Amino acid sequence: MPSPTPVTTDSPFRHPAFVQFWFARIASSFGFQMLSVAVGWQIYEITGRAFDLGLIGLVQFIPSVLLALPAGHVADQFERRRIVLLGQVVELLAIAVLATLSLLHAVHEAGILILVFAIGVAKAFEFPAMQSMLPALVPQPMLARAMAVNGSAGQAAMIMGPALGGLLYIAGPGTVYVVSGVLYLASAILMSRLRYEQAPPRREPATLKTLFAGVHFIRQRPDVLGVISLDLFAVLLGGATALLPIFAKDVLHTGPWGLGLLRAAPAVGALLMSFWLARHNLERRVGPIMFASVAGFGLATLVFAVSSTLWLSLAALFALGAFDMVSMVIRGALVQLDTPDDMRGRVSAVNAIFINTSNQLGEFESGLLAAWIGAINATLLGGIGTLVVVGLWMWMFPTLRRRQRLHAEPSELSEPAADTL
The missing domain is CATH 1.20.1250.20 (MFS general substrate transporter like domains)
Structure with missing residues (x-):
């Protein structure tokens, strides 16, 4: 590889909108990683079947593929920040239901899978809108560095999120869901206050x-x-x-x-x-x-x-x-x-x-x-x-x-x- 270019003095963190976006990404990523650990462990405790662990991935994979093209169309037709915010609110509500059912000891495998499916639908619409927001938050020459910083949030969540979720699971799945919900709430609040400039969408049927x-x-x-x-x-x-x-x-x-x-x-x-x-x-x-x-x-x-x-x-x-x-x-x-x-x-x-x-x-x-x-x-x-x-x-x-x-x-x-x- 060629020698690296010199370190530049400017940084994505000098742009307040990106900083707010980055903290929202950290909160939601940690919340999702903790949620994934709790859902998998809880379903396996209920059923004891490895096949059911595969169903968790399936109910997330189906909407991510089937709804991708409609979600991309929506992201280009409406304000992307609101789409991301709406997706996170839906995910937050699903997590709140999971927490309530778990704390009341009224949770069943089918109910968990339905709620995970709802989260998968929300994420299918959230992903293209969130990806499309990033280029408007920093100057174009800084986009690669901003994407690297944004990627660090996801990687940190992948490393520490499951461990934190597993530790909290000692107190029960309801505790993990509550903490995950609080993180999603923080992300939604940050996203709702984000100053994001998007050109007026060109509405098409x-x-x-x-x-x-x-x-x-x-x-x-x-x-x-x-x-x-x-x-x-x-x-x-x-x-x-x-x-x-x-x-x-x-x-x-x-x-x-x-x-x-x-x-x-x-x-x-x-x-x-x-x-x-x-x-x-x-x-x-x-x-x-x-x-x-x-x-x-x-x-x-x-x-x-x-x-x-x-x-x-x-x-x-x-x-x-x-x-x-x-x-x-x-x-x-x-x-x-x-x-x-x-x-x-x-x-x-x-x-x-x-x-x-x-x-x-x-x-x-x-x-x-x-x-x-x-x-x-x-x-x-x-x-x-x-x-x-x-x-x-x-x-x-x-x-x-x-x-x-x-x-x-x-x-x-x-x-x-x-x-x-």
Whole structure:
């Protein structure tokens, strides 16, 4: 990779709207991570069936995919701040019901799944609206750093949220839900007071053309198509984290404490990398850096696959998370900057479909392949597949491979997609 650009004196934290947005994101992310731990543990206590744990993911996955395109249309038709606020209020009400039923010992599996489904519906509408807000909160040259800072909130929540939720669960699931609800309430209050400037939306009726406008836009933009599809296939193939219990027990011969370290390592790597990215501008050779980062992700996967010692496996997963954060920041900023404001909701919705599909199917693919050829071979194949995808995408998307800046020139944006495939 090229040498980093100098640390700049300006910071996303100098912009009050971004600071308010960031604290709201921290509160809701911690609340959701704590909620996830409590819901999973509570359902398993009630039923004792592992299958029911899968249902939790299913009832969240279905609305995230089926409602993504309508949610993107809504995000481009109405004030995005209000959409995010409404989504968080719905989630807060669902959590309040969960807390009440748990404290009254009147909760049942079906009721929990229905409420989790309601939260999934709210999040389906909240995600594209929230993603589309970020470019308006900071100057465009600072967007990548703002995305890194924003990503640090999610990574910190992933590391500490489940541990805090598990600790509070000692006092009962109702306690976890109450604390989670308080965090969501804080997020909603911050969001309601956020000063956010959005151009007046251009109202259009909901037709198949407007719903699929994001898909059409992505197909016409080679660089946007390239980064979104690269994420899909790289995550789909490189899903080593889904097999961590197998590696912890059968390869590294460690216990639950070792599994906890393995699960935390990618998030720690991503969090520390987000701190570095927040202090440095990505202003040169962003295309090569992105491809190098995805290749690093694949190489780290290969090292993890062949490792037989805990410290090397932790180092590989740490590097995997760090490389993924670099790629994620570049991809996210590039998509937002190459998309006009009146299309950001619909493009973010399509991106959400790719992200959710790759995460869910990636775990399924890893598990299926591990059952067929073993966990080590499956992970090796995934790492090799990621490197192959990087090579193919560098060939199929030459403008992305040569991309120098996050903010493309008008001539680059108008280049037709037909030349790339």
